[in-house]
Amino acid sequence: xxxxxxxxxEARQRAELLTxxxxxxxxxxxxxxxxxxxxxxAGPRTFRSQTTIRFRAARAGASSFADLVAPSVSAVTLNGxxxxxxxVFDGTRIALDDLAxxxxxxxxxxxxxxxxxxxxxxxxxxxxxxxxxxxxxxxxADARRVYANFEQPDLKAPYRxxxxxxxxxxxxxxxxxESQEGEVHRFAETLPxxxxxxxxxxxxxxxxxxxxxxxxxxxxxxxxxxxxxxxxGLARHFDADDVFLIxxxxxxxFHDNFDYPYPFGKYDQAFVPEYNLGAMExxxxxxxxxxxxxxxxxxxxxxxxxxxxxxxEMAHMWFGDLVTMQWWDDLWLKESFADFMGTFSMxxxxxxxxxxxxxxxxxxxxxxxxxxxxxxxxxxxxIRDLEDAKLNFDGITYAKGASVLKQLVAYVGRDxxxxxxxxxxxxxxxxxxxxxxxxxxxxxxxGRDMTAWSRAWLQTAGVNVLTPVVMxxxxxxxxxxAVTQExxxxxxxxxxHRVAVGLYRLAPEGGLVRYARAETDVAGxxxxxxELAGAEKPDLVLVNDDDLTYCxxxxxxxxxxxxxxxxxxxxxxxxxxxxxxxxxxxxxxxALPARDFVSLVLSFxxxxxxxxxxxxxxxxxxxxxTHYAAPAWREEGGRALAEGALAELRRAEPGSQHQLTWAxxxxxxxxxxxxxxxxxxxxxxxxxxDGLDVDQELRWAFLSPxxxxxxxxxxxVDDELARxxxxxxxxxxxxxxxxRPSAAVKAQAWATVVESDKLSNALVEATIDxxxxxxxxxxxxxxxxxxxxAIERVWAERSIQIGMDVVKGLFPELQDDPxxxxxxxxxxxxxxxxxxxxxxxxxxxxxxxxxxxxxQARDAGA
Numbered sequence: 001x002x003x004x005x006x007x008x009x010e011a012r013q014r015a016e017l018l019t020x021x022x023x024x025x026x027x028x029x030x031x032x033x034x035x036x037x038x039x040x041x042a043g044p045r046t047f048r049s050q051t052t053i054r055f056r057a058a059r060a061g062a063s064s065f066a067d068l069v070a071p072s073v074s075a076v077t078l079n080g081x082x083x084x085x086x087x088v089f090d091g092t093r094i095a096l097d098d099l100a101x102x103x104x105x106x107x108x109x110x111x112x113x114x115x116x117x118x119x120x121x122x123x124x125x126x127x128x129x130x131x132x133x134x135x136x137x138x139x140x141a142d143a144r145r146v147y148a149n150f151e152q153p154d155l156k157a158p159y160r161x162x163x164x165x166x167x168x169x170x171x172x173x174x175x176x177x178e179s180q181e182g183e184v185h186r187f188a189e190t191l192p193x194x195x196x197x198x199x200x201x202x203x204x205x206x207x208x209x210x211x212x213x214x215x216x217x218x219x220x221x222x223x224x225x226x227x228x229x230x231x232x233g234l235a236r237h238f239d240a241d242d243v244f245l246i247x248x249x250x251x252x253x254f255h256d257n258f259d260y261p262y263p264f265g266k267y268d269q270a271f272v273p274e275y276n277l278g279a280m281e282x283x284x285x286x287x288x289x290x291x292x293x294x295x296x297x298x299x300x301x302x303x304x305x306x307x308x309x310x311x312x313e314m315a316h317m318w319f320g321d322l323v324t325m326q327w328w329d330d331l332w333l334k335e336s337f338a339d340f341m342g343t344f345s346m347x348x349x350x351x352x353x354x355x356x357x358x359x360x361x362x363x364x365x366x367x368x369x370x371x372x373x374x375x376x377x378x379x380x381x382x383i384r385d386l387e388d389a390k391l392n393f394d395g396i397t398y399a400k401g402a403s404v405l406k407q408l409v410a411y412v413g414r415d416x417x418x419x420x421x422x423x424x425x426x427x428x429x430x431x432x433x434x435x436x437x438x439x440x441x442x443x444x445x446x447g448r449d450m451t452a453w454s455r456a457w458l459q460t461a462g463v464n465v466l467t468p469v470v471m472x473x474x475x476x477x478x479x480x481x482a483v484t485q486e487x488x489x490x491x492x493x494x495x496x497h498r499v500a501v502g503l504y505r506l507a508p509e510g511g512l513v514r515y516a517r518a519e520t521d522v523a524g525x526x527x528x529x530x531e532l533a534g535a536e537k538p539d540l541v542l543v544n545d546d547d548l549t550y551c552x553x554x555x556x557x558x559x560x561x562x563x564x565x566x567x568x569x570x571x572x573x574x575x576x577x578x579x580x581x582x583x584x585x586x587x588x589x590x591a592l593p594a595r596d597f598v599s600l601v602l603s604f605x606x607x608x609x610x611x612x613x614x615x616x617x618x619x620x621x622x623x624x625x626t627h628y629a630a631p632a633w634r635e636e637g638g639r640a641l642a643e644g645a646l647a648e649l650r651r652a653e654p655g656s657q658h659q660l661t662w663a664x665x666x667x668x669x670x671x672x673x674x675x676x677x678x679x680x681x682x683x684x685x686x687x688x689x690d691g692l693d694v695d696q697e698l699r700w701a702f703l704s705p706x707x708x709x710x711x712x713x714x715x716x717v718d719d720e721l722a723r724x725x726x727x728x729x730x731x732x733x734x735x736x737x738x739x740r741p742s743a744a745v746k747a748q749a750w751a752t753v754v755e756s757d758k759l760s761n762a763l764v765e766a767t768i769d770x771x772x773x774x775x776x777x778x779x780x781x782x783x784x785x786x787x788x789x790a791i792e793r794v795w796a797e798r799s800i801q802i803g804m805d806v807v808k809g810l811f812p813e814l815q816d817d818p819x820x821x822x823x824x825x826x827x828x829x830x831x832x833x834x835x836x837x838x839x840x841x842x843x844x845x846x847x848x849x850x851x852x853x854x855x856q857a858r859d860a861g862a
Contacts, residue, residue, distance in 0.1 A: 300611055504542060
């Protein structure tokens with residue numbers, strides 16, 4: 001059998017044959033605690049999984065298969081007949097031959113493995129108190145690591161879970177707990193859902209409850225029990241009240257706009273350790289990475305990010321859980337909508353009313369990068385198999401898709417868009433859909449032909465570039481303003497864009513303010529904006545003002561000169577963010593020298609009011625210095641960034657979130673002995689900056705650069721762990737140890753990640769983060785050859801999540817020279833038959849490296 005990597009064709013054939021009526025799953029998780037049977041050398045720690053699947057087959061005598069990834073199977077029964085597991089189970093699939101026409105019953109008794117990679121049933125031991133915590137994570141296809149099933153989204157069914165857990169544990173699943181008899185917990189049957197959104201969470205979690213109540217216009221009342229949970233060690237930091245506030249505001253918004261009551265009963269939210277994703281939309285029990293519980297002081301941008309994720313997952317209750325894509329080709333049907341609705345609802349229903357600024361500056365940057373990689377794809381992608389699906393949780397599916405939906409709302413109108421959503425839910429509830437199902441309801445509600453729009457925006461790849469071309473008359477007024485549209489040769493589609501063009505000028509009181517705006521449809525290579533003819537000469541022309549469309553923006557020469565002198569004077573925060581985003585794209589495209597971008601950050605970031613934009617500018621400035629600046633200028637540029645960061649840190653209002661943000665940035669770019677002395681003083685208390693509370697998270701942020709630059713060693717890192725002997729402290733400890741500037745340290749870090757599978761997913765990530773330090777390029781040079789020798793083996797032997805972490809995280813991006821590019825090309829040429837998903841990751845890394853080299857050449861010529 002082909003194994004784990006289920007193909008689209010296999011899924012289609014199985015869906016044509018089978019209809020699933022229900023699952024009964026019994027899990028015995030008592031083995032999660034205590035010593036494993038046979039000790040540590042006896043193989044993976046396992047738990048008993050018993051599954052009964054009731055399903056129908058369209059043809060008598062047909063053959064199919066069930067999915068199960070497990071170390072062993074003790075019994076398989078099909079329609080009362082015992083099958084030999086040694087014959088029918090190959091490690092990933094159970095062969096089902098001679099099916100009955102009509103009703104069938106499959107019973108599987110297996111030993112499934114606990115996971116340390118965040119895939120399947122993840123087991124975590126808290127180093128702080130020794131407690132064990134479990135949770136499941138399945139998307140796209142890891143439920144088969146926990147129970148036997150038909151692992152594809154269009155074979156929906158109701159589920160009943162029964163979990164036997166250690167005494168004193170609490171257990172949660174999608175349905176409410178109906179009974180507990182001793183150690184056995186039984187849960188209510190779910191509505192029909194897909195395998196990948198079933199869930200179990202178990203352990204001594206700290207749990208807080210609340211309730212949401214809503215009375216509808218017809219007098220009916222909806223009550224939703226709310227719950228939120230985290231590890232006991234994080235309970236003192238858990239601001240559950242704010243989680244519940246955002247949750248209730250979101251439920252109000254979606255009930256106001258979707259006209260379909262939340263159908264899944266309770267609404268629990270679990271913040272769990274060592275989580276690979278941001279969150280997962282399991283109906284009735286959403287899981288989140290526990291990093292959204294903040295152990296120290298953070299800025300409002302962090303709370304905004306958490307609110308956005310909460311609302312993104314909530315939108316999935318309708319887009320994804322109630323109505324689910326048929327196959328992963330239409331993953332965007334849930335992810336693009338959730339990404340868009342997360343920001344839409346946050347701006348309209350919560351305190352985070354500037355969410356569209358974050359979307360324009362942060363989320364779309366992810367999309368722009370992804371859409372210029374050689375692996376870019378249409379929003380409606382061609383997903384051949386599960387490996388393809390795993391890699392398509394990307395900036396196209398999420399952020400570009402959301403950007404396009406934002407434009408769609410402008411195209412069809414808000415009311416038509418929301419009415420289309422309402423009809424979509426009612427027509428397809430508990431079913432599966434494809435692209436055409438959504439387009440048909442939008443065509444009904446808007447009266448527009450969606451075919452051409454879909455072909456241009458959903459079924460082609462690439463990002464267009466829009467540039468203003470301005471001509472003036474003898475009096476200095478605009479004679480003609482046109483917008484040109486370009487596309488990359490590899491993706492030449494020119495698209496229809498609904499855009500606003502803003503004209504800005506310097507006001508006498510000093511601000512750069514908009515005095516004229518025209519909204520128009522840009523189509524083809526050149527579009528004249530007739531409405532702006534005769535306007536007074538602007539200092540700045542901003543195409544895509546208000547961020548209505550998805551495109552890269554360029555500036556005319558006058559506008560670019562204005563930004564160099566007055567970027568910080570733009571009074572509108574969204575317009576300012578759009579200009580920053582455009583300038584960053586110019587830098588990445590080697591159209592603006594990296595040192596010029598760094599100079600702009602040093603000149604204007606100190607006056608940036610939006611904290612999320614400021615944090616993005618800091619990240620971009622570091623990236624400009626590390627990847628796009630000429631090597632000969634890096635040292636000078638690094639000193640300038642550190643000096644500028646320290647000046648802004650001292651200038652910031654004491655105790656403010658801007659002060660905290662500049663403190664973190666200063667630590668990240670610290671370059672001189674004086675910088676390191678100050679960081680050390682802030683750690684030991686000999687130095688003080690008024691208002692700056694050096695809490696535990698900030699202590700790690702200050703210690704990390706000291707370790708990476710050889711100013712602090714293993715003893716200091718161990719001492720810090722003694723202060724913070726927690727799960728978070730352990731991750732910081734591992735990261736810092738791997739960052740030490742020593743050949744022996746690098747060899748050990750490499751071996752623990754590449755040659756061993758002992759580390760959990762979180763510690764693999766921490767080790768990789770520490771391993772690659774920009775100040776240690778020479779130390780890392782020997783690992784270029786090692787990387788290309790190892791990656792195919794790692795991909796074959798490790799889980800796909802760990803494989804992705806290693807292939808992306810250890811690519812020798814810091815060896816940014818033509819020789820590394822040649823080595824990458826040589827590997828690609830000599831491995832034409834490597835797994836397509838592996839080749840995609842290497843191709844993407846190659847493209848980033850080639851882009852960096854072009855940027856460095858541009859900067860060297862500045």
